[in-house]
Amino acid sequence: MMVYVCGVGDKMNKKQKIAYTLFPGLHPSKYKPTDQARRFHGARDYRFVVVSSGSRAGKTYAAAREFCARIARDVYRFLSIPKSKRPFPSLLYWVVAPTKDLTTKAEEEIRRVANPSFYRMQTMNDVRGMTFTVPVRIEFRSGYIPDALRSFGINGAWVDEAAVCKERSIVGNLRSRLNDRRIGDTPAWCLYTTTPPSDDSFSAGWFERKIVNPARKGLNGEYAYFEFSVIGNTACPHLVEEAKKAERELDRETYEREFLGKWPRKTGLVFTQFDEQRHVYVRPMIAEPVIGYMGIDFGFGNSPSAIVVVLLDANGVFWVVDEAGHRNMLPVRTSTSSSPRLDDGRYATIEDATSAFMSIYPVSEISADPSRNDIIELLARAGYPVTGASVGLGASIDFLQELFKENHIFINEKCKNLIRELGRWGYDNSGSPQRGGDHWIDALRYSFSPIGALSLSNVYDFINGFHAHPASTTEVIDEVGLTAVELDAAFM
Template sequence: MYSPLTGKQLRSTTLASARGNLWEGAVRSSKTVSSILVWLKYVRTGPAGPLLMVGKTERTLKRNIIDPIIEMVGTRRCVYKSGVGELILFGRTIYVAGANDERAAEKIKGLTLAGAYLDEVTTFPESFFAMLGTRLSVFGAQWFGTTNPEGPNHWLKKKYLDRARLHLQRDGQLAESSDPSAIDLHRFSFSLDDNPYLPPSYVESLKLEYTGLFYKRYILGEWCLAEGVVYDMFDETRHVVDLLPDISHWMCVGLDYGTINPFSALLVGVGSDSRLYVASEYRHDSRTARRQLTDAEYSEGVRGWLASYEHRGSKGVSPQWVFVDPSAASFMTQLWSDGMPGVAKADNAVKDGIRSVSMALGKNLLSIHRSCAGLLTELPAYAWDEKAAAKGEDAPLKVDDHSVDALRYALHSSAHQWRHLIRSNLEVAA
């Protein structure tokens, strides 16, 4: 069930009259519902001609937008043709596409469109968005989109949002541009608190999930730079321990593969106190050792490390998962052939992975044993790339990042197993 729109949500739907209309800001702030309702009306009453719906991928578009539409209007009025790239909505055929790389622009070349709906616009290549503008050539054509904020130098903000003719701001004020170079775009900015229907306990939980950069963007709805140290919440006095508690579950190993660069593996367990612990590190740096190891030698080393690890009188551990750098296909094959259980490709989403590690550190859910020298050396110095930020991209510097990558693989790939611990630990602390 969807509640009636109110306040800024409702106001945005009445103002969505420009050629381009974009809802941007915090997660769960009602951007999607507001934009979908406008799109449903447009499909019924907009000008005749082909329509298009786009997401980062067709799968994310289905999850974020098409499934909610089906829930709203029912399966008789909305039919998704999986694998065909079409959606039948109110009897009108809509093309469906993903736009996750530079080749995406080829998908819409030659189209003449009467309207478009765009989900997660900041994830699109700029070339695709520019091409889309040329395709919306039917008289009266409009596009409607949603996005979360990124850096202030992102192409969407600098070239489009900052030039919007009308802006419904986060404070609720309406600003109209008098700049003659303003474009026919209406921008609607939301923070998490703009959704009055979210239960207070849920809002509190969301606010607890994010910290630092991600809190500013996904809770406050700010377009802010990724700058300085990535894990600025890391504090040796809080996060480094000399003794480990009993470990109730050896959850995983995160493994970053290297030949010329260092090879790093981290063992992560859940303590009896319901907190996460990086208990041990296996690391080989061929630059200092002056010897590169083969896949077979690395496999032997990792398996020997786990078999010989001692904790509270017990020797040898068998983690549930071994999450491996997804580019290291030959090494995964070696581990499988050597009988290593639980080997899987790590989730290598960089920014989402950094968010998972930030969450664990920021909520004091993660501790690192002092023996993990490589990780403890890299964490305080791991920084955002200023040159990438200047181009509107969020990327860490690719320098001394082998153990921090292993940590990201471990925590992000297993996030579904430990995120609930944030709430239980806060309740204990209270």
């Protein structure tokens, strides 16, 4: 007995009749999945399925049919519930892409599968969609504006080119909508399809970290992960030949990403966007008003303690204005008569540096290494506004990379430890950020904790009431090519 995309065997049951009535393109006479697509369809009991695909490996073609097959299954379950006991009047599904234009390909494939006698194209509340004669609607939405992905709940979704979408759209708003609805014991589901981005496309780091990695691990038995290769797209022999040719001509990383759907292993420096000539300043020109933050990384053994002071101005630009720290730096003063400075001029304790910085800069919050609650409590009892930082390593690295790329962070030339680490910190052989050599970087990451969701768009929300001009910094620097010494004049 052969099993096809909708589980068709020798006989057709009610579930299959519903599927082929609504979506005749699912019938095995019209759809013959490749082996890699067949494995993908076999994961229908998984709630979240990720397909990482080479370019033109058949992901959109297969995903459209999987999307329709899942909807057909939901329709069968929904109609099996007495009308008076149904938890909602109809089923709602979203197709999401980075922009509305990019939903076009997905829409075309779904319409090839669907029965034109059973739906009509209809725009409701400015959202284009397919409204079926049964209680089903499919809407095509952009993931570019996170707040556009709001509703009372959806039954399922397909996110195409998911790695290019904004994190808050997918992890925040969309995921919340998926938690709002169930058909009996069956929760809402989501398909994620994407081509892995290039290694320097830092904006997609959130997708690998929060979606791809859990899927690879089969987290909670809810996630499944598949890779589609162009060579596996046997329905298009000419593409298979093109892939074989590309393997001989392209470097290994590009070939694996573009033709095998594999995510690039990170190598080299972490902050390739950091440019000492561009991002290090002598005299800042900060747009007032400003908010001040401090980050502290506590040292262990031979590792130094590190402190960084950051000002966030009205344009959403971060200015690292000062740093302190060294090995064997005590947390607090041992006596009131002890000197706040060592013989070489460095602050004797973390408390001494904190006290001095708070007297100089408008620091409102201090975020510290959360692994040392004992030191945090000592500083808090001494009267300092310090709490444990709550920033993830991957998210804060992505955020820093975004800030450097968009020229929204600048560092005082006297912060020599931080500048040195930014120019040297790299990935290890496993593709993970190396251990060590990141103490002032950690302090800087911790200082972002009060902001919440780490993205430039959220920074502008965070400084609500300021007059933010997101592009001004980049435009000024790129247009006139200023050096670090001349940087302050660019903002006048």
